Amino acid sequence: MVTDQxxxxxxxxxxxxxxxxxxxxxxxxxxGATQSTVEAWRKRGQGPAYIRLGNRVLYPREAVAEHLRSITRERNSAAASLL
Known part of the structure; x- marks a missing residue:
């Protein structure tokens, strides 16, 4: 059964x-998120665009890449110089 799954x-x-x-x-x-976290992101319209097929959710790779670009933080050079 496990092998079939x-x-x-x-x-x-x-x-x-x-x-x-x-x-x-x-x-x-x-x-690095739980199922409830990604469900909450979808409900709030956060996170990447997704496709729902029946009870399965797919994330287009381009949508994931776009989302990652949108949350990418630039390194603050002033803060980096303090290190």
Whole structure:
């Protein structure tokens, strides 16, 4: 049963990859966030754009990259010179 489930997840991951998307599980791992956190982000309209297919959520890689660019902080040179 566990082997079937792992096989199924890998199959779904390959399909998502062919669509240039991440599975929600992969996005959570990348973000270091819990399922409830990413659900809250979606409800509040935060985080990257996503696609809902039935009960599965996919994150287009470009949307994830765009979101990461939007939250990237520039290094403050004045603060860096104090170090």
């Amino acid at each position: 792992k096989s199924n997840i890998e199959r779904i991951r390959k399909m998502a990859d062919s669509l240039d998307c991440l599975l929600e599980e992969d996005f959570r791992m990348l973000a």
